[in-house]
Amino acid sequence: MAAIKALGLGTALVAITGCQSWQYRDIEQLPPTASIPQTSExxxxxxxxxxxxxxxxxxxxxxxxxxxxxxxxxxxxxxxxxxxxxxxxxxxxxxxxxxxxxxxxxxxxxxxxxxxxxxxxxxxxxxxxxxxxxxxxxxxxxxxxxxxxxxxxxxxxxxxxxxxxxxxxxxxxxxxxxxxxxxxxxxxxxxxxxxxxxWAVEAPGAAPELTPEQAYHLGYHIGYFDAQQNLSFNKAYPPLDQDKDGLYDNWEIIFGLDPSNAADATSDTDNDLLSATDEFWARTSPIAEDTDSDGLPDGYEYAYGLDPTDPADATSDLDGDGYSALQEYQAGTDPTNLEDAPAPEEVYEAGFVGQYFTGTDFGTFVRAEENASINFNWGSGSPATDLPKDRFSIRWQGWFTPPHNDGMREYTFTTTTDDGVRLLLNGAPIINQWKNQSPTTYSATASLEAGTPVAVTMEYFEYGWGATAVLNISDTASGEVLAPASTVSRLALNSEFAESSLNDGVDDLYKLRYGLPLMQPVADSVFNSSGITVLEAYQSGLHPYTLEPVSEPQSPATSSPGETTSSTGSVTLSWTPPGTRVDGSSISLSEIDSYRINYGQDPNNLTEVISVPAGTTSTTITDLAPGLWYFTIQVIDTNGLSSEPSEPVQHTVE
CATH class of the missing domain: 2.60.120.1560 (Jelly Rolls)
Known part of the structure; x- marks a missing residue:
């Protein structure tokens, strides 16, 4: 099941299973609320x-x-x-x-x-x-x-x-x-x-009708607010509200609203889809999109039942899919829908991954480990107890990101080794001194584009006696040696997912864990006595050298945006809530009552209807017969006004 991710408010695509799409503007065609304004002016x-x-x-x-x-x-x-x-x-x-x-x-x-x-x-x-x-x-x-x-x-x-x-x-x-x-x-x-x-729902001069519980919370909220602002609490009831818009005058003044202008109760200064009235009752700031600074906009938290004043709930997993609310927000997925989870992502950390072998030409793979930098002097000893002190080889791999701001700049790569060394950028050698030698320094330069990662591979062997391996990267013009911690990154060996840099069917994490080069084509190579290729071993969950079973991360996705991936008997629809009405005025999440989805197999006669409550941005429709199905969506606001149906999208159920 594949879906196009939402791209964010105002540029989002509304997606359904199979990667068909609704344009975001379709469900924004909600009539303006001219019929029943919220406050009188x-x-x-x-x-x-x-x-x-x-x-x-x-x-x-x-x-x-x-x-x-x-x-x-x-x-x-x-x-x-x-x-x-x-x-x-x-x-x-x-x-x-x-x-x-x-x-x-x-x-x-x-x-x-x-x-x-x-x-x-x-x-x-x-x-x-x-x-x-x-x-x-x-x-x-x-x-x-x-x-x-x-x-x-x-x-x-x-x-x-x-x-x-x-x-x-x-x-x-x-x-x-x-x-x-x-x-x-x-x-x-x-x-x-x-x-x-x-004319408005709330007549001018009309005192709001509150339940006892609401009145209690209002009094508590106002007293707490006054105390926060070092103001003298006014015990008068109803609270000070010159324009009768339901907003406490002191609160309006502190946040730059006008206590004599009832219209600003419906304003959304911080564009978090909550009106000033919503913010007042939620105890959030009308001038801060994210009151608790947890990475989630206040309106998003309000819509999904989170507390916009509690930063801890950003780590909560509402649907039990293993992803936090913050991760779901960043990925554009529904935090309340188990079937709508973020796509797995690669995890990168600072430094290199080192692959250690016995033999001077990567003979027997021993292990992979993460190294913060390449700066070793083992003398006449061994890098570790599972490696000999002589006749071993190491391949370090990482990604160097040029730190300059724009254009091209020249960088110098300098190696010092005892014995042989090869240095490759994006798989192409720039230093090739694969020979026995005492500690020797070599340099090469490369002109690199700002911010574009470059694959760095350093291969090294030790034949006998002393053992040294060092790599430095510097700005050629200034001579400044750059810290690997801020310029070099590695795919974390404990990552749960990886793509394939060469698109050869074998992901990078498998290559790093089991002694394979990232930027060299090895899918058809054989590193065992049974004639099993790397690709065959990978697909079978086997170690490419020993053919022992290994636990591998999820394979890279084979479908891409625009491809159709069918599902049997069901379809998942997802969308992004509208931010404005047809007249350009804003609509807050609290003004949305529900979504209406019509569907059927005749695009001109969509007889099946379901209603999805507000606060939900996806739904799964099951028990669909095989064939081509069409779907439209409408927004219903709390006044009963509805948008025009979106353009129908289609999906084939097999």
Missing amino acids: PGKVDVWYYDAISGNYVQSLLDAAKYPDNPDEVTELTELRRATSRANNYGTLIRGFIEPPETGEYTFFVSGDDQTQFWLSDSQAPESLVQIASTMAVPLDTFNRYSSQTSPIQFLEAGKKYYFELRHKEGGWDDHFTVAWSGPGFSQQTIGSSALHT
Whole structure:
């Protein structure tokens, strides 16, 4: 089972088994939440337009499938008036709150083209809404053609907010609407910004309704926060919240938010997919993507049930697949899905791997060990008790990464050996002095590209008497000798996985462990008396010299992105949560309710449906009959709005 990894937010691919893919943008086509904003803002109202609806009467708007949750355009007005023509065959809905300046009797007047209705509630509750004025087509700002244009007297209280709706339907020709009022101390005038507030789930001035448990946690959270900031705790309840956005004023001030602006409750300054409100209740920082600095963004931890204030949970293994939440995040896999695990990776450490042999030309392999550097002087002794003091050979292998920043630079490789030496870069010899000799120094230079690892192989033999083997690498221009600890790396012998540098079917770890060169083709070579090649020994789990069974790491993957690997009877789908809506506004993870997957064997009739809860980014569908299957995905938010289905992806079940 193969899958394309997610590449990260904004550039991610949504993958299914078999490496077919959904584009990330497909599930971002979630409608904007114009229908139910989260917080109310003073001084304006939202205007929602619904296009391609014929007829002159408001009832045509109310009967439309897109009404009220899916407007075609959302804009703003700072007064209840639009004087210019917009289009033909559309409807308008404005919902908001009116706040009268004085307590007393008010009269409302409506003008419009075509039908225009004004509805008012006696409170902030939409349930108490009644129509108080209406008109058919009249000239702009004409309020006296029909008696219905003037409302009965409404007694309103200063400082109290009243829910209202303006419903307008345009058929053809001119179109406009105006709502005016008169009241204590002023004559008829258009209702302006000083009296308006946008419609929202939380009405302006409404105190949040909390359960006793929520109230307790809120009080504890605020007291703890004030203590952290060395502030005097204010025991007033509800807590200080000037703009009534549910955020404690002191908290907003400390984190650079505006306690007089309710709109910032939905902001996501640190781009961790948590709104300011989410961060407040989670006790995380709205200006730090990763509050506990454990490598996991706050929104990621929130989505998967981790604690964004506890760095220890980054090491937790939620699905028992042997990989931590941090490893799964870095790999783009689902930390709650056992079947979606990170691909194994090679593990590198500083230094070389040394392969030790008896004989002067790699006769009998004895063992492999990890050496921090090549800097040995054994005198007349032996490197170890399992090797003779004379007539032995060693092959050291590692990767040198040029430390300069850009372009090409020349490096000098210097060996000092007693006796023979060969030095190879990427398999090509640059020093070849394979002979008996007293301690002798040789040098060669190579021009190397910045940051590009080069395979370094040093082969050495000792014939008799003294034994010395040294390798230094230096910057040719400066003469600086470079420390192997920072420039040379080796594949760790305890790694669980390795690729093949030569792509010859034999992985590098097998070669290092059992005395084979990395950069020389040996797959068809034979190092035993039974005629078994290296490749045959590797595939059979045998030592290439002794043919004894060995335990090997996972073989390199044979499939690559774009290839199809079939599975029988099931398919695994994975995706990345969207970060924005179609209008470019952000969507936090807490706003996602679920994902809907439709599938079937006819791409035009996907009759099978499953729902996947929020916080999940993959699912496996089983019991699929053999044949070609098609899949689409939609996002459902907590307001019930859904994205358009993604483009179908397909997979063959055998």
